[in-house]
Amino acid sequence: MKKIDLACIVEDDPVQLFITRKYIELSGFVEKTLAYKNGKEAYTSLKAMFLNNEKLPQIIFLDLNMPVWDGWKFLDEFTQIPIEQGGAIYILTSSNHEDDIQRAEKYGLKNNYLVKPIDLSQLNGILPKLVTN
Amino acid sequence: MPKNELNHLNQELDKKNELFEYIQEANELGIWELDIASDKITWTDMVYKIHEVPKDFNPNKAKAIEFYHPDYRPIVLEAITKCSVDGKSYDLVCQLITAKERLIWVRATGKKVGDKLIGSFQDITNIKKSEIRFKSVIEGTNVGTWEWNVQTGETVFNERWAEIVGYTLEELAPVSIETWMKLAHPEDLKESERRLNACFEKETEYYKFETRMKHKDGHWVWVYDSGKVFEWTHDGKPLMMYGTHKDITERKLREEKLRISEEAFRGNFENAAIGMALMDENGKWLKANAKVCEMVGYTQEELFELTFQDMTHPDDLDTDLGLLKELVVGKRDHYQMEKRYFHKDGHIVHILLAVSVVKNKQGNVLYFISQIIDISNEKESQRKLQEAISSLQAILDASKQVSIIATDKEGTVTLFNSGAEKQLGYKTQEVIGKPHPELIHLTEEVERESEELSKKYNKEIKGFETFVYETKIGVSNTKEWTYIRKDGTSFPVLLSVNTIKDHDEIVGYLGVGTDISDLKKVEKEIKSLLDITNEQNERLRNFAHIVSHNLRSHSSGISGIIQLFQMEFPEVSKHELISHLRNGVENLTQTVNDLNEIVKVNLSQSDTAQIGIYEVLQKNIDSLSMQIQQTDIEIINTVEKDLSVKAIPAYLDSIFLNMITNAIKYRSEERASYLKIQANMEKSMVSVSFEDNGQGIDLKKHGDKLFGLYKTFHDHDESRGVGLFITKNQIESMGGKIAVVSEVNVGTVFKITLPK
Numbered sequence: 001m002k003k004i005d006l007a008c009i010v011e012d013d014p015v016q017l018f019i020t021r022k023y024i025e026l027s028g029f030v031e032k033t034l035a036y037k038n039g040k041e042a043y044t045s046l047k048a049m050f051l052n053n054e055k056l057p058q059i060i061f062l063d064l065n066m067p068v069w070d071g072w073k074f075l076d077e078f079t080q081i082p083i084e085q086g087g088a089i090y091i092l093t094s095s096n097h098e099d100d101i102q103r104a105e106k107y108g109l110k111n112n113y114l115v116k117p118i119d120l121s122q123l124n125g126i127l128p129k130l131v132t133n
Numbered sequence: 134m135p136k137n138e139l140n141h142l143n144q145e146l147d148k149k150n151e152l153f154e155y156i157q158e159a160n161e162l163g164i165w166e167l168d169i170a171s172d173k174i175t176w177t178d179m180v181y182k183i184h185e186v187p188k189d190f191n192p193n194k195a196k197a198i199e200f201y202h203p204d205y206r207p208i209v210l211e212a213i214t215k216c217s218v219d220g221k222s223y224d225l226v227c228q229l230i231t232a233k234e235r236l237i238w239v240r241a242t243g244k245k246v247g248d249k250l251i252g253s254f255q256d257i258t259n260i261k262k263s264e265i266r267f268k269s270v271i272e273g274t275n276v277g278t279w280e281w282n283v284q285t286g287e288t289v290f291n292e293r294w295a296e297i298v299g300y301t302l303e304e305l306a307p308v309s310i311e312t313w314m315k316l317a318h319p320e321d322l323k324e325s326e327r328r329l330n331a332c333f334e335k336e337t338e339y340y341k342f343e344t345r346m347k348h349k350d351g352h353w354v355w356v357y358d359s360g361k362v363f364e365w366t367h368d369g370k371p372l373m374m375y376g377t378h379k380d381i382t383e384r385k386l387r388e389e390k391l392r393i394s395e396e397a398f399r400g401n402f403e404n405a406a407i408g409m410a411l412m413d414e415n416g417k418w419l420k421a422n423a424k425v426c427e428m429v430g431y432t433q434e435e436l437f438e439l440t441f442q443d444m445t446h447p448d449d450l451d452t453d454l455g456l457l458k459e460l461v462v463g464k465r466d467h468y469q470m471e472k473r474y475f476h477k478d479g480h481i482v483h484i485l486l487a488v489s490v491v492k493n494k495q496g497n498v499l500y501f502i503s504q505i506i507d508i509s510n511e512k513e514s515q516r517k518l519q520e521a522i523s524s525l526q527a528i529l530d531a532s533k534q535v536s537i538i539a540t541d542k543e544g545t546v547t548l549f550n551s552g553a554e555k556q557l558g559y560k561t562q563e564v565i566g567k568p569h570p571e572l573i574h575l576t577e578e579v580e581r582e583s584e585e586l587s588k589k590y591n592k593e594i595k596g597f598e599t600f601v602y603e604t605k606i607g608v609s610n611t612k613e614w615t616y617i618r619k620d621g622t623s624f625p626v627l628l629s630v631n632t633i634k635d636h637d638e639i640v641g642y643l644g645v646g647t648d649i650s651d652l653k654k655v656e657k658e659i660k661s662l663l664d665i666t667n668e669q670n671e672r673l674r675n676f677a678h679i680v681s682h683n684l685r686s687h688s689s690g691i692s693g694i695i696q697l698f699q700m701e702f703p704e705v706s707k708h709e710l711i712s713h714l715r716n717g718v719e720n721l722t723q724t725v726n727d728l729n730e731i732v733k734v735n736l737s738q739s740d741t742a743q744i745g746i747y748e749v750l751q752k753n754i755d756s757l758s759m760q761i762q763q764t765d766i767e768i769i770n771t772v773e774k775d776l777s778v779k780a781i782p783a784y785l786d787s788i789f790l791n792m793i794t795n796a797i798k799y800r801s802e803e804r805a806s807y808l809k810i811q812a813n814m815e816k817s818m819v820s821v822s823f824e825d826n827g828q829g830i831d832l833k834k835h836g837d838k839l840f841g842l843y844k845t846f847h848d849h850d851e852s853r854g855v856g857l858f859i860t861k862n863q864i865e866s867m868g869g870k871i872a873v874v875s876e877v878n879v880g881t882v883f884k885i886t887l888p889k
Binding site: 011015016018019022023026065093094095096097115116117118119 | 682683685686689690692693694696697700726729
């Protein structure tokens with residue numbers, strides 16, 4: 001089975017990080033998963049990888065409420081990087097607030113909006129599409 | 134000649150002589166005869182008698198001439214001489230002194246017959262006397278005389294006749310009837326002719342006419358022309374007419390003046406703009422012009438039956454009568470007063486009365502002359518003005534809470550009401566005449582406003598203009614200002630500035646200031662309340678954030694861990710403790726979701742829109758079609774398609790969904806279920822009712838808690854007690870209402886009312 005080489009989780013809450021990472025693991029579609037504690041840390045590392053011509057994650061699970069840089073800030077900055085073939089970004093948040101959903105739409109992520117807790121069936125609906133791509 | 138014929142002739146001659154003598158006797162006519170050669174004179178008896186000489190007197194020419202009055206002797210002598218020499222007859226009227234020394238008038242005629250002069254001699258003293266008398270009458274009455282031969286047109290005028298029109302007879306000569314015609318006024322000729330004809334036709338005996346004649350100077354002279362026909366022709370035509378002219382110019386002028394003044398008076402009286410009346414000494418109306426009648430509503434006839442006392446207001450009568458008395462006794466010659474009459478209708482007429490008195494030579498009152506002016510309108514205007522002034526004053530005085538300050542165009546205070554006194558602590562007399570803004574305004578505030586206005590209107594506006602500029606150009610001018618009291622303290626006012634106009638010209642400004650200290654205080658309080666509310670809202674928002682994010686985050690974490698745990702350790706998961714844990718987490722998650730929904734209702738700021746009821750209902754019915762089929766409930770939507778309400782779309786959707794799912798959830802299993810949805814217009818609202826035949830709710834037991842949070846009334850797995858709470862909140866946040874009627878085991882009707 002073909003797998004996703006690299007996934008990325010941006011999440012400050014260790015419990016959530018654990019759960020997400022565990023499900024990704026359980027899904028069995030992903031080779032390797034990176035994790036960052038906030039938007040800034042994720043941006044800095046990913047940009048460095050880009051500049052080093054390293055392979056970037058094919059999927060990023062992005063939490064919204066985080067210290068230092070929140071998810072929005074990360075989106076603002078990360079989308080500035082001229083990546084030719086960018087991976088998919090999924091917002092994964094505990095907020096089901098209408099305001100947040102609408103805001104996500106502005107980044108074209110309305111359909112990439114997942115509410116915690118994520119479960120295996122959700123992942124199974126997303127990941128295989130990325131593999132075939 | 135035969136003898137008897139001669140006898141007969143002699144008899145005839147005797148007869149003739151007798152007759153002649155008789156005639157002489159009867160006419161007192163004497164005959165005289167003068168022999169020219171011898172100067173011998175023969176007289177008849179009558180001549181002797183006239184001379185009052187005895188029969189034996191022997192007259193001759195010289196003696197005869199001696200009898201004449203010395204003035205006439207040369208005339209007589211000349212006449213006799215001329216007659217003797219030239220044969221020229223004469224006819225003289227002379228004065229003669231008789232032998233008894235009486236002065237008499239005689240008429241003497243003479244005629245040459247052969248070598249003799251023969252003449253008549255007649256005593257005409259009586260005739261002459263009457264002629265003189267007649268003449269002196271004529272001269273005394275200063276009349277002009279005329280004689281007119283109607284048939285020939287010959288006329289004779291005396292000097293006076295000519296004098297009346299400024300001529301002498303000589304100047305007028307030769308006179309004829311034409312002379313009169315030329316001098317007479319052309320307009321009078323026709324009437325003159327008519328009257329003359331009346332005489333000629335013997336319709337009247339005397340001709341009388343007042344006519345005008347042209348004076349030599351060019352003016353017209355009035356003449357009283359009178360005359361009579363004295364002689365008629367044998368066939369009855371007028372022959373001689375005699376008459377007189379009397380100069381009546383003066384009388385005529387006097388008459389004319391009188392007539393003019395009378396007419397003027399009458400015109401004045403009748404058509405006067407004011408009322409005029411004459412009254413007798415008892416106050417009875419003698420004469421009243423139309424104006425008086427108009428004022429009091431009586432006709433002249435009605436008025437003449439009344440006295441002024443009858444019509445005078447009793448309160449004014451004594452004064453009037455008192456003044457009238459003074460007039461009668463001569464203390465004054467006129468008086469003037471304001472008084473009241475009663476109109477015929479009964480209403481009061483205010484008049485201004487001026488009375489004067491006319492007395493006869495004996496000093497008795499003939500009548501009073503009253504001039505009456507109706508001043509009812511003035512009185513009414515005066516009363517209204519007084520009323521307006523009073524009420525204005527009352528407003529000014531009553532406005533204790535409002536300061537009213539008027540200024541002239543330059544800003545000098547002209548009025549300062551009691552409210553201003555009270556608010557500002559100045560006395561009126563302290564501020565009248567003082568410049569207004571400096572006194573009671575904050576300099577910085579005026580300068581700030583001045584700057585703003587200057588900028589706004591792009592021209593320099595400062596000082597007093599700052600307050601009135603906008604008023605002057607017609608912009609409504611009500612602004613907040615700060616007033617400074619006399620003691621230096623200040624307070625906020627809402628000041629309206631208006632113009633004071635006199636016939637469209639601005640003459641000043643009126644500033645009405647309301648003390649808004651209390652208002653300001655309240656405003657401040659409201660503001661702080663608002664702050665508190667905002668703060669609380671903010672906290673609620675934070676709470677909502679905690680609920681929607683943090684709580685959810687944690688609960689989702691826990692449930693995620695449990696799921697993973699179950700996957701990792703399936704056998705341990707069957708432990709009862711784990712399943713309790715799992716239920717607990719599920720409940721927690723659900724509660725968090727509910728709370729989230731509730732908070733959303735209160736914080737949401739979605740806009741309302743006009744929404745069609747039918748479509749929203751149908752959409753929900755469609756989305757629930759699976760459940761509807763499964764539960765076999767009949768949904769009857771009878772709502773008219775064009776009915777709409779003003780609502781927040783998401784709320785309306787949620788409300789209807791809740792209503793329909795409730796009806797499905799709490800349907801009765803004992804009968805065929807239905808839900809009937811109807812809508813009605815009610816004034817500005819639309820009511821939508823949901824009627825089911827489900828299990829019903831015991832309202833006696835639960836009525837007051839029906840819409841409370843976490844209240845459930847059914848022993849039902851799915852009932853959580855959140856739906857109605859949220860529904861009610863949503864409806865009320867849109868300005869609507871929800872009511873319920875229900876009976877256990879019969880059914881429930883929810884009636885939702887929303888604004889149109």
